[in-house]
Amino acid sequence: MIKALFSAPIDKWDKYEAPLHAAFALKGLQVDLSPDHAAEDVDYVIYSPHGPVSDFSSFTKAKAVLSLWAGVEKIVTNPTLTQPLCRMVDAGLEEGMIEWVAGHVLRYHLGMDAHIVNPDHHWVPAVPPLARRRKVTLLGLGALGAACAKTLASLRFDVSGWSRRPKDIAGITCFSGDDGLKEALERAEILVLLLPLTTETENLMNAERLGWLPKGAFLLNPGRGALVDDEALISALDTGHLAGATLDVFREEPLPQDHAFWPHPKVTVTPHIASETRAETAAMVVAENIRRSEAGEPLLYLVDRTAGY
Known part of the structure; x- marks a missing residue:
């Protein structure tokens, strides 16, 4: 069973839980999704800034950090982040x-x-x-x-x-x-x-x-x-x-x-409303990247750390 940690502000959990489970099912993935997994058990971190995780050094099994944000400036220079980082690009x-x-x-x-x-x-x-x-x-x-x-x-x-x-x-x-x-x-x-x-x-x-x-x-x-x-x-x-x-x-x-x-x-x-990550469409991007990782395929929207995006 794949373990995915949902590391985002707690008010996002109700918006994302059902769409993520639906997306995992569509991709044929069995994922144990939770905001409470122990770091050492986690395979993937589904991340947004202002969530509970800022130190990634304990995520020794994690295969990727999958951001829900298009911008990654708040995380890309984090010295504890050694896992591959993917930014969000989705239709919504x-x-x-x-x-x-x-x-x-x-x-x-x-x-x-x-x-x-x-x-x-x-x-x-x-x-x-x-x-x-x-x-x-x-x-x-x-x-x-x-x-x-x-x-x-x-x-x-x-x-x-x-x-x-x-x-x-x-x-x-x-x-x-x-x-x-x-x-x-x-x-x-x-x-x-x-x-x-x-x-x-x-x-x-x-x-x-x-x-x-x-x-x-x-x-x-x-x-x-x-x-x-x-x-x-x-x-x-x-x-x-x-x-x-x-x-x-x-x-x-x-x-x-x-x-x-x-x-x-x-x-x-305007109060930062030009574009917002929509749970339904973002969930499909997250699920596809987990599917790709598990199949040994290249990740989508992999961040170039030297360029910063």
Whole structure:
């Protein structure tokens, strides 16, 4: 019998127990799933941050740590973690991110805020350009970034993307490396941040790089809060260089009530809802990775420790 430890905040157990058992059954796995297994008996750790496990040194039998989060910055540098680590890539995460990104890109493209909040009943028939005339850039072309880029391209936006290493995605103008970053940002009328948080990407959008964006650009950050220098962003908004920002992730969450983002007229705060791991779809990814491990097949979404994702 395979023993799997569910190491996540206890309120997640009720959401995940039934979907995980159902997924194991579909994959033909006999799994003893519990939040209470002794570490030395565990074959797999199903993990999310803020759960009970932070020291993995006692999990001497564990064949893999299977994260329920797409981001792994809270665990990837843990010195006690010697087991293979897999991040979460699943349909629910992808669909949720696509919907959030597409919705807010369309909101800014169409200038919807002026019509939704119009207490003085101003009649200003400003017609937006067609989507094919609007340049949207995504920083990050991993699974989520590529999916969002393809969706925006299907809506006929002029879409480009940047990644550290070269990518080739049909219908997307792809940039890479340090030289490509400036070119990607200089064309971004709407910028979407979907990079992982690493030592190289922390504060990537500082004052200099925000200055590379066209005047009047909009910024969307559903990736990681620390990708953006908060003070530099507020300054760029105050000077009018940027027209607006919608932020879903922050350095401290919940965002403190006294943070300058809350009252800023050009900032929209959404409470880390751009994409959430859905138990039903995530359970199938976890089960498939256990099946693969038991069959001696390569694990899905194995984290590169040197790259940090």
